[in-house]
Amino acid sequence: MAMQTTANAAPTRSGQRPLTRRALLTAGAAGLAGLAAGAAGCGSPVERGLLGTGSQPNSLVYWNLFSGGDGENMTKMVNNYSAAHPDVSVQATVLSWGTPYYTKLALATAGSSPPDVAVTHLSRLSTLAGNDLLQGFSADQLAKAGMPAGNFTPAAMQKSTVDGTIYAIPLDTHPFVMFYNVDVCREAGLLGADGKLKPIKGPEQLQAAFAAAKKVTGQYGAVVAVTNDPSTNWRWFATLYYQLGGQVMSADGPDVKLTLDNAKAEQALGFMRQLTASGLMPGTVDGAGVTSLFSTGKAGFLLDGEWQIPTYANTDLKFDVVPVPHVFGPKPVAFADSHALVLPRNSAMDDAKRALALGFVKFLLEDSLVWAAGGHIPAWLPVQRSKAFTSLTPQSNYVQAALTAEYDPPGWFSGAGSQFENVVGAAVASCQNGSASPAQAVQAIRSGLQPYLDAPAPGT
Amino acid sequence: MATATIIDDGSASGSPRSATIGETSTKSGADERRAGWWFSAPFLVLYLAFLVGPAIYGVVMSFSNATTLRPGLGSAAGWANYREVFASSEFWNSMGHTLWFTVLTTPPLVILAFVFAILADRLRHGRGLARFIFFAPYVLPVTSVTLIFTFLYAGEIGLIPTIFTVLGLEPPNLLGETSWAFISVAVLTVWWTIGFNFVVFLAGLQEVPRDVYEAAAVDGAKPGRTLWSVVLPLLRPTIVLVVMLQILASLQVFNQMYLMTGGGPGTSTRPVMEFIYDSGFSDARAGFAAAATMVYFFAVLVISVIWYLLRRPARKGAGG
Incomplete structure (x- = not known):
């Protein structure tokens, strides 16, 4: 079979070989370019990852590590956000829990193409913050974005703060x-x-x-x-x-x-x-x-x-x-431990995008009654103290545990x-x-x- | 057929062909070579970009304090990573675990596969069915296999501990105790991967010409004698190949260990591949992990070279 192909190819070789090859290569290159252009237009996570294009002005890239019941609740919250903000497109990506997630988050940030918003465990925060992978906020900045530090479970807020700078916005205590x-x-x-x-x-x-x-x-x-x-x-x-x-x-x-x-x-x-x-x-x-x-x-x-x-x-x-x-x-x-939301360091992020990202974070906090269904105690006190949560069982039985929490x-x-x-x-x-x-x-x-x-x- | 090609390294079939081309025309020979490079180009590009390139980068990285938390290689480390690897009892323990796993799995995977292949080769009917039965587990993904065996092994609820309890015996802690954990994972590995060696042996056996058996029978050889003096020598290249592939596969154990025991209890079953994974990714110490990789690579290389030297006489024998 292989021999036959070679024999057939031989006569053509002496003739128009260079032209044919060039034409073929040109066509191939054009095809690839077309593919790239098309991909940049659609912007699925895979294509964005391969081609390294950043997120669009009115879109948010959000990474988390939730599967199972938590995954369903998080999807619900993101959908609620999208319903309330039809002009913003949220690309939520779920990566597998633990080391694989943190490796990807660190490498993406170090490689200057991080997600706009990401989830972290507060027990992991000091390593991420210590290596300059996260954007830090002052209490004033967060208060201006509608999230005053006094509105969070104190133990969780304290764990979110490294050397006086707030690096994470706690979502829950678990x-x-x-x-x-x-x-x-x-x-x-x-x-x-x-x-x-x-x-x-x-x-x-x-x-x-x-x-x-x-x-x-x-x-x-x-x-x-x-x-x-x-x-x-x-x-x-x-x-x-x-x-x-x-x-x-x-x-x-x-x-x-x-x-x-x-x-x-x-x-x-x-x-x-x-x-x-x-x-x-x-x-x-x-x-x-x-x-x-x-x-x-x-x-x-x-x-x-x-x-x-x-x-x-x-x-x-x-x-x-x-x-x-x-x-x-x-x-x-x-x-x-606590799940928290962070904004990875990103030199390409402008103030408008940052405001959009913080708005998304605040929406998730306010919607965290959905999150509480997974058993977690919302860190956002307006939800934690709301009638809807205090009447939620068994979650409201162990709010005490969030207040007396100690971490890794x-x-x-x-x-x-x-x-x-x-x-x-x-x-x-x-x-x-x-x-x-x-x-x-x-x-x-x-x-x-x-x-x-x-x-x-x-x-x- | 496939085994024969791999063993001969193409030396038998390759040389006469190129000689013929050289005789007919030197120009077309050069053309042929150039075309050869073009045809290999897609492979070579990928090979350089995804194997040779990263390997060289890994060597460079092993001399640096690179981390997965920061871009670039970080500060130079000199030989510090290598010194730490050589001094690390955890590293050498994990090398020992990998070696112990290889010792536990290679003999049964070669001998049992051979025995099953001999038996299957004797079948008059249903040889295809036997082949399917032995090969089927090999097709399963590692996650499914470990899930099945976790259900068998799990303390309190697993099938095997339950059988022990029903028989009135104290069930062993199959995954929570180091010595048992090795055996448990080795048993899983034998069940899971024996099909591959089995099929290679079966193919080798079917290559043995029927008239050799007939000649042996005419000479009055008993089945045992035929097996020992006729089949085994003829199968020698296949055996050499299977043993080599099996040693290399066992030395690379990671998936089933990681999924079944996570290297536990503690790090007492952690294979060296998981040590490298833990250092490089969980601890974010990429430079140190690269150095450990190089030491491990060197060890596997030495084993391969020793085996290559050992099997050289075998090749001469087969070729001559």
Whole structure:
């Protein structure tokens, strides 16, 4: 077959070969140019990415990392914006959660073609801001755009501020919370006259509640993801450790110091291990197993992020959500993170475009009752304090958690989905499943973080 | 047929053809060569732009403090990244994990594939069906395969732990304990990719002329003897190829590890590819990750060269 083609081609070669080739090349070039022109005209995200053309004056490019229930709610909010602003076209792009998202956001910004508005976790903010990837605002500037700093949950606003400059506009607080199965807890006598969980305080009461639930379910009192889920391990540990007043790291710009308190960490880990060792909680369950155990009533309590509410909302399960009980320490503390909106640094952005982008952000804040359906507590106080939200259950039960929220520690390798969470979470998991003692787990945290403490921070 | 071509590197078929062209006319030979370059140009452009170029850039990057958080290469780092890689216990641990995974997967993937191919080759009827059954998992995307096996392995709710519980045994922590996690992922990998080696072996077996079997039978050789003295030597190039491809594939493990265990518990199953990914992307240390890549590349290169030298006698034997 191949030979035959060559033979046929040979005679033509001596004749008009150069002309034909040139004509062909010209035609090809013209075709490509036409394609490019056409692409620039339509401006789909792919074509814009390939050809590097910026966004149009009356359009906004918006990146986020939401899928599932959150993704649906965010799409609804963007659609609401588009309906209210028919003259503005919003190109919303969803990228996959965690490292892939942050890599793309950083590279796009470093490569001078960032989105106009993007979502970030506040726990990731210091790295982005420290590397000059975000536009900073003064409180006055934001107030002029209709978003005074006093209108946000204080803990979230504080986390949005780096060295006096506001780099992010918080959208929500999403704490680590405690779910409970209403039927199981009623049978276990844990509900008050109002049908709500009676307050639980201190380690003994929590253990007693789990034990009572275990008697009803016949399997487990409570459940938390241990296997293959370092972030959840970290969140559960951080809740208890922060309640004890512990701190993991402190940072001064790129310089990170380990400030782990061995005694407090061992106390928190010891309590967690006690819960799994006594059989009140399983020690080797993964995320899917957690969903299965809690949704089928084989565990009375679930420790997880409130973003799991949509997972159980569509089942027959009757459940409610409260902040993680105040187990240790003088004051209640909840572990949380926040989603926030940022404007990546962009020399091509003029004031008109900036105003448009901030207007979009403000619209999302005002529309964040939609967002609250995903379990999150709106950071925008006018919504958080509105009648519509305070009557929304179970979300309004754990507003307290947003006010007492503490985040991932500062540091360039810390934040949502970071290596910090992986290292610490893995050590916590090894303690929960019994393969390491609390003291060994603390040692594993120290030795696991050491290479990061020794390494130069990126961009220095 | 396909295997034979790869093994011979075209040396047998390529040289006589070019000799004929050289005899007929030197001018058309030059034309031919020039045309050859033109025909290769689209490939060469892409090859240079997307393989050679980035590879060179990666070498340069490995001597810098480049980060994915800032444009450009950043400040020069000299040999600091390499010193850190060589001193990093995490890096060498991850190299060890990759090597251990290769040791766990290569023998079963070669031996089992060979055994299954021998058995399938003996089938009178339904050989196509057997081929399909063995090859089918290979077609599945890695996400589906890991999802299936996660359902099998998961603690508390998975099928395998449930079977253990029903039998009254303490179920092993298949994904949450290091030694089991390696075995769990290795089993998945064998089930998933054995089809490829199987098909290559089957093709090799079908290349063995039937009259060789007949001659062996006439000489009174038992099946075992035929296999050992006739089939195996004839299949040697195929075996060499499958072992080489399998070692290289296992050394590149990333997807199934990343999806099943995330390198966990902790970093105790993290393959070197994930170490590089974590350093370069999660930690944004592109320069350091590039240096780790170069060390890893060098290690794979050394293994490939050693294997190439080892198989040279085999090639001479096959060719002679």
